[in-house]
Amino acid sequence: MSLFNVFQVSSSAMTAQSMRLNAVASNLANADSIVSADGQPYRAKQVVFEATPMGDAGDASRGVRVRQVVDDASPPRMVYDPKNPAADEKGYVAFPNVNVVEEMTNMISASRSYQTNVEVMNTAKTLMMHTLQIGQG
Amino acid sequence: MEPQMNPLTRDLEPLTKAIDLRAYRQQVLASNIANADTPNYKARDFDFKTAMHNAMAGQQSGGLPLVTTSGGHIAGGGGAGQPGLQYRADTQSAVDGNTVDMDTERAQIADNAIQYEILTRLISDRFSGMRAALANN
Numbered sequence: 696m697s698l699f700n701v702f703q704v705s706s707s708a709m710t711a712q713s714m715r716l717n718a719v720a721s722n723l724a725n726a727d728s729i730v731s732a733d734g735q736p737y738r739a740k741q742v743v744f745e746a747t748p749m750g751d752a753g754d755a756s757r758g759v760r761v762r763q764v765v766d767d768a769s770p771p772r773m774v775y776d777p778k779n780p781a782a783d784e785k786g787y788v789a790f791p792n793v794n795v796v797e798e799m800t801n802m803i804s805a806s807r808s809y810q811t812n813v814e815v816m817n818t819a820k821t822l823m824m825h826t827l828q829i830g831q832g
Numbered sequence: 833m834e835p836q837m838n839p840l841t842r843d844l845e846p847l848t849k850a851i852d853l854r855a856y857r858q859q860v861l862a863s864n865i866a867n868a869d870t871p872n873y874k875a876r877d878f879d880f881k882t883a884m885h886n887a888m889a890g891q892q893s894g895g896l897p898l899v900t901t902s903g904g905h906i907a908g909g910g911g912a913g914q915p916g917l918q919y920r921a922d923t924q925s926a927v928d929g930n931t932v933d934m935d936t937e938r939a940q941i942a943d944n945a946i947q948y949e950i951l952t953r954l955i956s957d958r959f960s961g962m963r964a965a966l967a968n969n
Contacts, residue, residue: 697852697855697856697858697859698855698858698859700859700862701858701859701862704859704862704863704866705862705865705866707866708865708866708867711869712869715869743871744867744869744870744871745870746863746867746870746873750859752856752859752914753914754917755856755859755860755863755914755917756859756860756862756863757863757866757867757873758863758866759866759867759869759870804869805869808869811865811868811934811938812866815861815862815865815866815941818858818941818942818945819858819862821945822855822858822945822948822949822952825948825949825952826851828952828956829952829955829956829959830955830956830959831956
């Protein structure tokens with residue numbers, strides 16, 4: 696029954712959106728981490744979504760999966776602060792390339808998409824409940 | 833069509849075909865919403881009228897019916913296949929090549945859900961009618 700595929704599709708989208716939200720949380724938390732595990736400043740993480748066939752309907756129902764998590768390629772933010780122990784010989788400190796405004800919009804977008812998918816799932820559930828009630832009235 | 837079809841189910845035939853198509857469409861629309869943030873995803877849908885017409889004629893959309901040249905041949909209509917999906921014309925182009933318009937999809941999913949519920953009621957009403965006819969008082 697094709698309505699069951701809606702659950703799979705919407706839940707895959709919810710998983711993907713929550714991973715995106717996870718990346719946003721990580722980026723915002725580390726917006727000022729000038730040293731990460733590899734000794735370099737933290738680099739912003741971005742998730743890449745990919746449409747993938749899901750369920751038994753072949754091409755018709757496509758869910759979402761996270762293909763990869765990439766490091767943001769933009770250069771680090773250079774801040775002049777000669778007193779900082781991490782400053783280079785010219786007095787500049789390399790800060791993470793996290794764009795806070797971009798991350799906030801990402802966060803809102805992810806949470807809205809998550810909500811929409813919950814609604815789609817609820818609609819499918821209502822439809823299935825009404826299907827079960829056929830012939831009972 | 834089979835010559836001796838149960839008259840009780842014959843009346844239900846168009847309704848069950850329509851509800852199948854509605855369930856299928858719900859899943860296509862759910863895929864569109866799930867992939868609202870997937871780069872290069874193209875929103876898809878199908879024309880309900882054409883799909884319903886093809887389903888009633890017992891042929892797959894785009895498919896050709898088998899030609900019968902002898903009385904012993906079986907008239908194959910390609911089966912009750914799923915309707916062919918088409919890409920939705922995009923309203924506002926996005927930089928990432930995604931053509932999902934959330935407003936359109938939300939409206940369509942609400943519309944489709946209502947149509948589905950109408951069909952469940954209609955099928956229920958048919959059963960009530962049969963039950964009333966079978967009652968012996």
